[in-house]
Amino acid sequence: MKNNQINFFKSGDFNSVLKPLEEDLKTFREKRIVKIENFEVKETAKELNIGIFGWYAICPSSELKKNKIFYFSMYDEPLLLFRDEENFVRCVKNVCPHRGASFYDGDLFNGELTCPYHGAKFTSEGSCKNVDRLTCSHIVDSNYKNYAKKIHLYQYKTLEKDDYIFINYTETPLTNINEYEKGFEINNHELSKHGFKIDEYVSEQVLVDFKCDWARIIENHLDILHIFWVHGDTIPDKDVNKNVLTSFNQKININKEFIESIYSYKNDPNKEFIRIKFIPPGRILIYKGDPSISRYVQVLDHIPLGNNKARVIVRHYRKFLKNKIFRDLVLFEEIQRKTFYKIFNEDYMILKTQTYNLKLELLKNDEIKLLGEDKIIKYYWNWYKRSEEKDNPWRYSKKIENNMDVYDNLIFKYPPEINKLDILNNLKIIRKTLIRYASPLIFFFLLI
Numbered sequence: 493m494k495n496n497q498i499n500f501f502k503s504g505d506f507n508s509v510l511k512p513l514e515e516d517l518k519t520f521r522e523k524r525i526v527k528i529e530n531f532e533v534k535e536t537a538k539e540l541n542i543g544i545f546g547w548y549a550i551c552p553s554s555e556l557k558k559n560k561i562f563y564f565s566m567y568d569e570p571l572l573l574f575r576d577e578e579n580f581v582r583c584v585k586n587v588c589p590h591r592g593a594s595f596y597d598g599d600l601f602n603g604e605l606t607c608p609y610h611g612a613k614f615t616s617e618g619s620c621k622n623v624d625r626l627t628c629s630h631i632v633d634s635n636y637k638n639y640a641k642k643i644h645l646y647q648y649k650t651l652e653k654d655d656y657i658f659i660n661y662t663e664t665p666l667t668n669i670n671e672y673e674k675g676f677e678i679n680n681h682e683l684s685k686h687g688f689k690i691d692e693y694v695s696e697q698v699l700v701d702f703k704c705d706w707a708r709i710i711e712n713h714l715d716i717l718h719i720f721w722v723h724g725d726t727i728p729d730k731d732v733n734k735n736v737l738t739s740f741n742q743k744i745n746i747n748k749e750f751i752e753s754i755y756s757y758k759n760d761p762n763k764e765f766i767r768i769k770f771i772p773p774g775r776i777l778i779y780k781g782d783p784s785i786s787r788y789v790q791v792l793d794h795i796p797l798g799n800n801k802a803r804v805i806v807r808h809y810r811k812f813l814k815n816k817i818f819r820d821l822v823l824f825e826e827i828q829r830k831t832f833y834k835i836f837n838e839d840y841m842i843l844k845t846q847t848y849n850l851k852l853e854l855l856k857n858d859e860i861k862l863l864g865e866d867k868i869i870k871y872y873w874n875w876y877k878r879s880e881e882k883d884n885p886w887r888y889s890k891k892i893e894n895n896m897d898v899y900d901n902l903i904f905k906y907p908p909e910i911n912k913l914d915i916l917n918n919l920k921i922i923r924k925t926l927i928r929y930a931s932p933l934i935f936f937f938l939l940i
């Protein structure tokens with residue numbers, strides 16, 4: 493304890509303690525300020541031409557196995573994915589068109605879904621194969637052929653690109669997706685269109701579910717200021733440090749397909765520190781340095797599972813440490829995962845409380861006080877507000893409020909409390925270390 497603090501307890505002299513503390517706090521704050529200077533905005537379009545409806549990356553291709561159903565939701569609309577007989581991905585509304593049961597616990601075989609309630613069987617195109625089962629037509633209903641035309645699955649368009657499965661989430665699903673309709677294009681999301689060639693990189697990914705507002709997570713990932721403050725001790729980069737004053741120039745590019753914020757070093761303006769690109773509705777690219785020479789690019793996909801439920805897929809593309817054997821030996825993937833869980837955890841409490849404040853209407857999107865360097869956040873919220881009003885994606889959430897616990901168990905694939913993922917990952921590290929390093933030693937000692 494400092495001398496003046498001891499004096500305070502003896503004499504009750506406030507100033508002798510508070511003044512030095514105030515000074516400490518002042519220098520402490522000054523040290524942590526990140527200065528954004530020379531702010532520049534380049535607009536080639538007034539606004540983004542994509543709204544909240546559009547192409548979303550839902551999961552990495554490897555997550556969707558043949559004859560397995562992948563459950564999820566979009567804005568609380570229950571959905572599922574599966575591969576049909578030709579390996580084409582189908583995205584189906586998880587509501588049986590007969591009497592509204594979920595397909596959970598039903599059958600999927602060779603692209604045909606069977607409802608667990610009355611056994612209606614649907615082809616992957618969406619039509620019902622066994623209407624007789626539903627109508628008992630031979631006993632009661634002579635008009636079942638008309639009925640057969642009406643009962644069908646509801647589907648959204650899908651596409652696989654860059655080892656991701658995308659769906660085109662729109663106002664209304666389709667009743668029939670045929671062979672000739674499968675060649676969809678999603679130019680804007682294709683990674684090669686964004687300045688880096690993915691075959692020059694190796695990649696790993698992490699998936700995490702959050703119980704908080706989807707739009708707030710995107711905001712967090714667009715925000716550079718918090719990186720130094722919240723993740724300063726976790727991110728292994730000498731420029732991301734709480735105790736160093738860093739000055740950057742910021743440039744924002746706005747066009748029809750994305751908004752982008754580029755931070756370069758004030759003392760070396762030609763050198764980029766970081767570039768953050770938002771491609772609506774749910775993708776963010778973060779480049780470490782200029783995209784053409786960047787050795788590290790992060791692709792973040794945000795999936796709006798529902799009201800205060802969201803999933804994030806982070807894939808990191810690297811040009812270094814490409815050797816798989818070496819990576820496996822040093823458990824690189826698991827250790828990197830650990831860092832990611834820590835970073836997510838550092839954000840999670842803030843996101844949860846922010847979501848809570850939002851729910852109480854203490855925080856309205858258009859009322860938050862934005863500073864100059866928050867310009868990209870402002871563009872983002874303007875886009876969000878406009879798109880939400882236009883597209884109205886929350887059409888199902890209003891009805892269900894928070895009564896979706898049954899479906900939560902299905903859609904939360906990656907535990908929303910990140911610590912659980914971290915514990916599982918730690919166990920994996922221990923197990924692999926034992927198998928790789930301890931067991932050969934034990935074997936050796938047994939031999940001698």
Ligand code: FES
Nearest residue numbers: 588590591607610
């Ligand atoms: S609810 Fe699906 S077959 Fe009846």
Ligand SMILES: [Fe+2]
Nearest residue numbers: 712718722839
């Ligand atoms: Fe963060």
